Amino acid sequence: MAYKRQIDRLPIPPKDATVHNVTCHYCIVGCGYKAYTWPRNEQGTSKDNAFGIDLGEQQPADGTWVAPSMYNVVRQNGKDVHLVVAPDHGCVVNSGLGSIRGARMAENRPSYVTGTQQQRLGDPLVWRNGVWQPTSWDDALDLVARVTARVVTQGSEDDLVVSMFDHGGSAGGYENTWATGKLYFESMKVKNCRIHNRPAYNSEVHSTRDMGVDELNYAYKDYEATDTIFMIGANSLETQTNLFLNHMVPGMRNGAKFIAVDPRRTVTVNAAEQVAGKANVLHLPINEGTDMALFNALFTYIVDKGWGDKNFIAKSTFQNGEAQALDDGHPAGLGSLKYALDTCRTSLADAAKICGVSKGDIAKAAEWIAKPKSDGSRRKCVTAYEKGIIWGNDNYRTIGALVNIALATGNIGREGSGVCRLGGHQEGYYRPSDAHVGRPAEYIDQLLIRGGGKVHHVWACDHHKTTLNASAFKRVHKRRSDMVKEAIDAAAGGSREQLVDAIVSAVNAGGLFVVDMDIIHSQIGQNAHVILPACEASEMNLTSMNGERRLRLSERYMDPHGNSKPDCLIAAGIAQNMERVLRDMGKGAYADQFKGYNWKSEEDAFMDGYHKGNPDVTYDRLRAMGNNGVQEPVVGFKNGKLVGTERLYTDGRFTRHGRKDGKALFCAAKWRGWQAPGKAREKANHKFWINNVRANIFWQNQFLDQKNDFIQDRFPYPFIEMNAKDMADLGIGAGDLIEIANENGATQGMAYPTDTAKRGQVAMVFGSPAGSQGNVVNPGVNELVLPNYKHAWGNIRKIANATPQSKAVSFKSKEYKAT
């Protein structure tokens, strides 16, 4: 029996409700919403309300409607107020569409009245006397600074390990990445750091950048003007929902064909068939990890057929052989088309054999991408990719091989084109240079497992849910942090100096002092000794850009929960305490490096960082640009408006690699089978490929939904899509709890019979708090420490019958069928 909200009426926003611009902070698309707030004892009427429509009448399809999930009561300037967060019909990104994530922003705000998000951290916590004790900011920050300062001065800054998000949206954004960047890359030169979703501080798409092509180079409207959408390793209906519905669907209705490269049939493929017709959709269900061979065959075939864009290649790409040799920092050589093709050359027959799809279908894909139309004009193609290859086999060469196709066909910098990653979070990166980190960067998880590092600052990263080799990582991280907890417990009742001595002794003996900045008490937070409560979008002003580089100011419309603070002000607090403590220690010169954090608000952090690099951009100007914002890079301010850039490289000059000649490079992507260590052996020794996948229902916000009845009712356990015959062979029924195990560890979830699942392949939802898929992923990475999360193999067994919760779940196909 499905969860019923039992809510059948809502208060009406009055005409004079306060309205704020909101960019949904969950996924990369960044849909526009409006937040309406008004006093607790007021409401509008059906005739006289904030929407200016007659709410006494049934609204039509696509009309304005406030769902119960869009409503809450929150605190604003110390008072409880009504809140409605509803999709903005005027935003060009979503045109009034809401997603199952964004349209729940209101119900996922912390409320003292309705009791939502009581898991949010409201006070700094310090491990004392065997529990986490609430304390003041001064007390918590003093301890963080004293331990950190002692460790980095006794040893070096290399003893400080930092895990820090680098994204926009959520609690990210230019304000917060600047603050942490300034702290760790300017005041200090921390090189042992990593990003929230991967075990090193590195790009996810090195090769496209090295080839000169920034990974976000188009505008979303290019999907509406293209002839072919070429999607690889992505499932946009689930993970960029309103980009698919509001831009790709119109593109297909305008006649675009759709190619999907994915071992799994997704709801995106199904929806494309519904919109464009099966004849205009080509799904290439390749063998897992073989994308590069497919791309190389497409590249070869297109060039050999003479379908390349010769003018573009001559004008915009490097002509003279090798420009960048293969070396430790470059897992493939880069150079001219001919240079690359000599290495990439792959026949349709060879690719068909490697990829497990037909020669005919590969040729058909090449035709849809590049075969000139009957009037001789070129086809336009948008290429879009994401984690299927970013977290896949041989990241550098595979992405390089894909970008080769876009370069050879001139599909960059023109209307209806682009070769772009689709993205996860929004972007919001603005930091001092990270050059000192090096390339390849340190593999941080392995460093910690080896016993490296003494202090670990964690900024909204939960390795426990989202790292590879997670079983080993969790065991070691817990053991090392427990050593410090025991030392703290043993020092109970002593002075601050004695406590710091005890902690430092413990870390010198192999322990790890963990400071966790987050909005909730996360799983890695269980190992923390100091927990500092952060707030997120809605409780602070935040600037980020979406997948078409659209920069918006998402405005603060409520108070930070409890005593939580924006991350940028927490970083400033750490810096200020470091300065004070270091000066007390007599290290004046080092203390001086921690000056410059006298920020009162997130806007101060924005002005100190992003604004200095982009002097046209201010909060006031962004606020005036509303939910449509401005596409980066911002190139001026005219007639009261910021002037942006619709798409990159319209002049045919490629600059992302830093080359002065402006020429793009092709990638010599040599196929070598499984690149990461241990993958081939693991595949050979286990029955099932364990794909990891996303679900629209909690993509990017699952941590907030751990107690959400609507979500938990649908998926009380992480789902594992599985072929019914495989289930029958193993005696597994729908909703049974099953375990996936291999040499790396084990994880568990709920069997979800799926008629489109291939035999021997299961698809488990990634990042679940209730079952970490990373437990069974081996430590294998590429030369630049990009994890191969997507390729794990394991055996499966039933561990329990379906529970009352999983028995109540619908196990019908997720695919819409026209009736």
Next chain:
Amino acid sequence: MKKCNRRVELGRRQFLRGSAVAAVGGAAAAVVPAGAAQAAPAPAQVDYPGKNLGNVSALKVNEPVDINYPDADSPGILLKLGQAVEGGVGPDRDIVAYSVLCPHKGWQLAYDKSDKSLNCSGHFSRFDCESGGQQIWGHATQNLPQFTLRVDNKGDIYAEGASDLIFGRPSNVL
């Protein structure tokens, strides 16, 4: 019917007067006894018109009947599933009724007999009629509003409430 109209009117007046508490007090209000509700202000979940949707004997298994509830502008279906479900009414405990306005963007849902689901052609959301309107996959932030049914001793089926807010209205009873 007179009585029903009066109840609709009562609901409308209470709604216009201001019923902020209903939003968060919905679940609690649902258990307030009917007698108390008559006297109390703004009883969410309680003030619904009763509407005769037909007789059990007229329903055929897996043949949905179009209905409107709580008023003519709110389309739904009445459905005999053929096997008992939680929340089902009638002698076989298999009769259910749902709103067919998708709680994502209000597109009218189409019934798929092959798997007893309701489907949105606009954005591909799907709801399971055998699991209380649970969203199988989709964009809506709630499951499908299910109408509360009662069957009298003559086999007449009455709708008397709804589990969730219906798309396109701030109150189910306008």
